[in-house]
Amino acid sequence: MPNIRKLDPTASPLDYFGSELRRYRESAGMSQGDLGDCIFCTGSLVGQIETAHKVPTREFAERADAALLTDGCFSRLVGLVLRSQLPTWFQPYAEMEAKATYISTYQSQVVYGLLQTEEYARAVLGAPQPENLDERVAARMERQRIVQKEKPPLVWVVLDEAVLYRPMGGREVMRSQLAHLLSFRDQRRLKIQVLPFSAGEHPGLPGAFNLLRFDDDPDVVYTEDFIQGHMTANPDSVSEGWLHYDQLRAAALSVRDSAELIAHVMEERYGDQPAAEERDVA
Numbered sequence: 001m002p003n004i005r006k007l008d009p010t011a012s013p014l015d016y017f018g019s020e021l022r023r024y025r026e027s028a029g030m031s032q033g034d035l036g037d038c039i040f041c042t043g044s045l046v047g048q049i050e051t052a053h054k055v056p057t058r059e060f061a062e063r064a065d066a067a068l069l070t071d072g073c074f075s076r077l078v079g080l081v082l083r084s085q086l087p088t089w090f091q092p093y094a095e096m097e098a099k100a101t102y103i104s105t106y107q108s109q110v111v112y113g114l115l116q117t118e119e120y121a122r123a124v125l126g127a128p129q130p131e132n133l134d135e136r137v138a139a140r141m142e143r144q145r146i147v148q149k150e151k152p153p154l155v156w157v158v159l160d161e162a163v164l165y166r167p168m169g170g171r172e173v174m175r176s177q178l179a180h181l182l183s184f185r186d187q188r189r190l191k192i193q194v195l196p197f198s199a200g201e202h203p204g205l206p207g208a209f210n211l212l213r214f215d216d217d218p219d220v221v222y223t224e225d226f227i228q229g230h231m232t233a234n235p236d237s238v239s240e241g242w243l244h245y246d247q248l249r250a251a252a253l254s255v256r257d258s259a260e261l262i263a264h265v266m267e268e269r270y271g272d273q274p275a276a277e278e279r280d281v282a
Helices: 013-027 032-038 043-050 058-068 073-083 091-099 118-126 133-148 161-165 171-182 235-251 255-270
Strands: 102-107 154-160 190-195 209-213 220-224 229-232
Touching: 013 043, 013 058, 013 073, 032 043, 032 058, 058 073, 058 133, 073 091, 073 133, 091 133, 091 209, 091 220, 091 229, 102 235, 118 133, 118 171, 154 161, 154 235, 161 190, 161 255, 171 255, 190 235, 190 255, 209 235, 220 235
Parallel strands: 102 154, 154 190
Antiparallel strands: 102 209, 209 220, 220 229
């Protein structure tokens, strides 16, 4: 028998999505299995989403829209659903990030979230907390729609060279991730610089930080510790953040030289390797 659990549509975006999916499906005279057949998934998955036991992907939402003729209802809702899967403490920053016209970030440990591949994000997010990993990865991929907008913000990224060498997820994942970084090299509104080891001591030693600039609101600086994030528009803090960032950009390799280093590391460290028995030949 299908799961007929009653939902409170006001409880969360996920509950609202599920209740609307059930309402549209039943109005169309379709069973969960019928809808699953139309959108290339199982009826069980449809039931799990309708009962808020599973988070829908954007692909699921778009296919449900097409099958149920909803005029984009689920495609609009799924963004809210996926954003709700972000950590509660991170959601205010994500909302500000989505509104920013200029995003500057220095990353000392991992690739910036907006530029991560799905496999790399899975490795990063799964390291400290493997629970609900699919949902959290989907939320990160949804967040990346910021840089895919018709008029995206200007994004300037400084990566510590260590990020290129830290093998998150293994060689294949890293090769794909570095290739993904290189795919941005010709974009006008997204620039990547690498801060080389040779820079020595620098203002980013305390850790990663982001700066957001808006058309009509004060700039914001954002940092994280291992528990939560910290966001402030305090003028002194923001001014200090921009000073540090300008110094990091000045010490970093040029955009072109950074791309060359990324390509070199991708081939040298994560390229095709000879088989073990070939390497052992004297």
